[in-house]
Amino acid sequence: MASVSVSVKEKLQELRCRVSDLLIDLGDSCEVSDQDQRRLCSLADEAVKNIQNLKNLLSNIVAKSVPCNLDTYVQSTKRSQKRKQSEVILESDDSDSTVDYNEIDKDQKTTGDTLNFTDDVDIFDDYNLDDEPFAAKEKPEDNYVISTEEEEALHFRDRGTCKTVPVPVTVIDEDDTDQMAADRQILSAEEEEDFEQVFNLQEYASVSTTVTEADQFDDDDFDDDMLQEIGQAEKSLTGDNSMSEPEEDDDDDLQNQPQDAAYLQVLKQYFGYSKFRPMQWKIINSVLNEKRDNCVIMATGYGKSLCYQFPSVFTGRTTVVISPLISLMQDQVLGLKVANIDACFLGSAQENMKVVMENLMKGKYRVLYITPEFAEGGSGVISELNNKVGIDLIAIDEAHCVSQWGHDFRAAYRNLGKFRSSLPSIPVVALTATATMDVRKDICRSLHLKNAVITCTGFDRPNLFLTVGPKMGNPAYDLRTQLQDSINKQHLNGSIIIYCPTKKTTMDVAAAVKGIGISCLPYHAGLTNANRKEAHNQFINNKIKVVVATVAFGMGIDKPDVRKVIHYGAPKDIESYYQEIGRAGRDGLPSSCHVFYAEGDFNTSRFLLSKMTDVNFKKHKLKMLSKMQQYLGTAHCRRRLLLAHFESKSLEDIGGTENCCDNCRKRIENSRTQSYYDSKNWGIKPTIAPDEPLDYSKEARDLFGAIESLGGRFGITIPVMFLIGSSSQKVQKFLKFPGYGKGK
Numbered sequence: 001m002a003s004v005s006v007s008v009k010e011k012l013q014e015l016r017c018r019v020s021d022l023l024i025d026l027g028d029s030c031e032v033s034d035q036d037q038r039r040l041c042s043l044a045d046e047a048v049k050n051i052q053n054l055k056n057l058l059s060n061i062v063a064k065s066v067p068c069n070l071d072t073y074v075q076s077t078k079r080s081q082k083r084k085q086s087e088v089i090l091e092s093d094d095s096d097s098t099v100d101y102n103e104i105d106k107d108q109k110t111t112g113d114t115l116n117f118t119d120d121v122d123i124f125d126d127y128n129l130d131d132e133p134f135a136a137k138e139k140p141e142d143n144y145v146i147s148t149e150e151e152e153a154l155h156f157r158d159r160g161t162c163k164t165v166p167v168p169v170t171v172i173d174e175d176d177t178d179q180m181a182a183d184r185q186i187l188s189a190e191e192e193e194d195f196e197q198v199f200n201l202q203e204y205a206s207v208s209t210t211v212t213e214a215d216q217f218d219d220d221d222f223d224d225d226m227l228q229e230i231g232q233a234e235k236s237l238t239g240d241n242s243m244s245e246p247e248e249d250d251d252d253d254l255q256n257q258p259q260d261a262a263y264l265q266v267l268k269q270y271f272g273y274s275k276f277r278p279m280q281w282k283i284i285n286s287v288l289n290e291k292r293d294n295c296v297i298m299a300t301g302y303g304k305s306l307c308y309q310f311p312s313v314f315t316g317r318t319t320v321v322i323s324p325l326i327s328l329m330q331d332q333v334l335g336l337k338v339a340n341i342d343a344c345f346l347g348s349a350q351e352n353m354k355v356v357m358e359n360l361m362k363g364k365y366r367v368l369y370i371t372p373e374f375a376e377g378g379s380g381v382i383s384e385l386n387n388k389v390g391i392d393l394i395a396i397d398e399a400h401c402v403s404q405w406g407h408d409f410r411a412a413y414r415n416l417g418k419f420r421s422s423l424p425s426i427p428v429v430a431l432t433a434t435a436t437m438d439v440r441k442d443i444c445r446s447l448h449l450k451n452a453v454i455t456c457t458g459f460d461r462p463n464l465f466l467t468v469g470p471k472m473g474n475p476a477y478d479l480r481t482q483l484q485d486s487i488n489k490q491h492l493n494g495s496i497i498i499y500c501p502t503k504k505t506t507m508d509v510a511a512a513v514k515g516i517g518i519s520c521l522p523y524h525a526g527l528t529n530a531n532r533k534e535a536h537n538q539f540i541n542n543k544i545k546v547v548v549a550t551v552a553f554g555m556g557i558d559k560p561d562v563r564k565v566i567h568y569g570a571p572k573d574i575e576s577y578y579q580e581i582g583r584a585g586r587d588g589l590p591s592s593c594h595v596f597y598a599e600g601d602f603n604t605s606r607f608l609l610s611k612m613t614d615v616n617f618k619k620h621k622l623k624m625l626s627k628m629q630q631y632l633g634t635a636h637c638r639r640r641l642l643l644a645h646f647e648s649k650s651l652e653d654i655g656g657t658e659n660c661c662d663n664c665r666k667r668i669e670n671s672r673t674q675s676y677y678d679s680k681n682w683g684i685k686p687t688i689a690p691d692e693p694l695d696y697s698k699e700a701r702d703l704f705g706a707i708e709s710l711g712g713r714f715g716i717t718i719p720v721m722f723l724i725g726s727s728s729q730k731v732q733k734f735l736k737f738p739g740y741g742k743g744k
């Protein structure tokens with residue numbers, strides 16, 4: 001008998017990756033011959049049979065050892081690596097990239113050794129979460145043991161009951177072997193964000209079964225009423241091209257600034273700001289002087305960090321910050337140290353843990369960062385800190401992770417309510433940039449906030465210009481216009497992030513960008529830690545102006561001069577999109593956000609959703625997906641559509657200007673043309689009505705009619721020539737066919 005090894009799970013993971021890649025490729029493919037269709041079908045049938053065999057085998061193994069539902073087990077292989085992990089292979093080449101288990105050090109394990117988890121081995125908080133934005137991580141359960149035969153069979157070897165299993169290996173592209181080897185080397189890179197969607201869905205699905213009726217809600221879609229309201233607001237604003245200013249620092253009334261100059265002095269001395277932004281002081285005051293809980297929803301880049309960093313710098317006590325990412329915490333600690341504020345984090349990447357703990361208890365640090373997993377088991381440390389030094393507040397950053405209905409659910413966040421209850425006298429401040437009404441309620445309820453002050457600054461980022469365009473599938477061709485500035489000028493003023501949905505697209509797009517003469521680097525979880533750090537540093541330090549990345553890149557990026565965020569492929573949902581474009585224009589200067597998309601971009605998501613068993617959750621995710629589709633396809637103001645997801649208030653004052661979005665700009669230009677025609681009394685109408693979406697249904701019907709009439713044998717050119725009644729030789733033989741010249 002042998003413990004089930006990481007490589008078994010990796011194989012399963014690879015299998016999942018291959019299948020998902022195939023689906024993505026399929027989404028983009030256009031024409032497949034009948035013969036190829038048949039071959040594909042028979043290969044797919046064969047693969048399905050083999051997967052069934054694999055499931056049966058796993059079923060036997062699992063039934064012997066761990067009582068769990070097989071489907072859940074197979075589908076959540078990735079999560080299982082953390083939850084039921086029995087071995088971890090120690091890394092050799094890049095200590096940063098791997099697990100830093102104190103327990104391993106003690107046992108003096110060496111590279112290549114395996115570590116069997118037992119109850120005494122506490123791996124809490126020991127994953128490097130750098131690349132695992134919101135991976136659920138839980139204390140592993142006991143080992144379970146499988147036979148050598150079973151394990152070998154799981155390695156897809158031709159043995160025993162598993163004779164038919166080898167097929168998945170043949171599906172792996174040779175080109176991908178390096179990539180997979182890289183994936184194997186780094187435990188944290190297993191969290192491949194290409195499949196984040198799959199895992200999130202599965203995790204949601206498994207968790208959502210525990211949702212009580214009270215937890216469920218009906219999320220409003222962008223229904224007709226809402227679109228009508230948006231349309232009316234647009235009409236009322238047509239012609240107004242003044243740029244609405246962000247509600248920003250100008251508001252200097254008494255409520256926004258402290259009476260006592262001592263606060264402003266600390267603000268200046270440590271943070272370098274001469275005044276608080278609106279709402280910052282209100283939150284700080286309610287924590288420091290009223291000891292109130294707070295739920296803070298602030299637009300991206302508004303200044304949430306100061307709200308929790310300031311209090312303990314002022315009092316000389318400590319603030320505990322719970323944050324989802326080690327890299328984010330490392331950046332923040334570094335930033336604070338530069339400002340001469342002592343800070344630390346407790347987690348795997350912390351060296352000299354003993355010294356840090358001693359200093360912590362002596363009151364050296366103003367800000368202590370921990371992960372939610374640490375909080376789960378670390379309330380003892382925190383209450384000791386409170387007794388010895390005093391804690392001003394517990395801040396829960398990215399608090400939307402607490403909600404299953406948000407876009408980045410993380411299981412350990414769900415347990416922070418218990419952590420909070422164990423320290424009832426310390427005020428809690430939950431902060432996020434993206435929370436709908438229901439997510440806000442979920443945050444307050446799950447974190448057990450008491451009589452919380454709710455602050456919402458509004459979500460609008462008026463300096464971001466929003467546009468959408470078709471994705472033709474050739475990145476170099478598609479991106480050329482968007483990157484024109486960079487091509488023309490040697491030194492682009494500001495930086496660009498290009499987001500792609502998969503690792504493969506990331507590499508393709510990066511190659512295309514390089515091909516058109518712009519230096520850039522890719523960033524995704526399949527690269528080594530060193531490569532990712534390199535890309536990150538070069539981007540932050542302006543050595544490269546363009547980074548092409550999956551969504552793994554960006555959380556905590558506070559680069560002020562990102563001038564463009566481009567999505568090459570539809571974003572996952574509105575909330576993720578809002579968060580991702582939040583990295584543009586943080587200095588408040590005009591910046592733009594463009595999405596290239598094609599209808600097929602949603603195919604994979606739809607397919608995955610169709611497999612979900614939890615009806616309510618599936619419904620919710622489908623709504624989120626269709627909202628994103630509506631955003632991309634709308635002829636109305638995109639900004640209002642985007643904000644309508646978060647705001648319940650009237651959107652009349654928002655957007656509608658030339659600098660708002662492509663649709664508003666078009667509408668204003670058209671209305672100008674209309675006025676011009678009117679002033680000339682020419683009686684000619686512009687071809688496009690100023691405030692109405694265009695109806696091309698007749699043209700579409702005619703085109704389909706022409707395609708049908710011609711027997712569906714041609715591309716688009718011949719049917720169009722046929723429709724317009726062309727006299728070209730090419731359509732001469734079709735003159736008598738029904739529909740010829742119908743579109744003249």
Ligand SMILES: Nc1ncnc2c1ncn2[C@@H]1O[C@H](COP(=O)(O)OP(=O)(O)OP(=O)(O)O)[C@@H](O)[C@H]1O
Pocket residue numbers: 273274275276277280298299300301302303304305306432433556558560582586
């Ligand atoms: N009172 C202030 N005056 C001037 N600048 C400020 C003030 N407070 C914060 N900032 C600046 O605002 C920027 C954004 O701050 P911060 O990173 O805290 O935003 P955030 O709300 O956490 O954004 P995100 O949700 O996108 O991470 C930083 O560059 C910070 O220096």
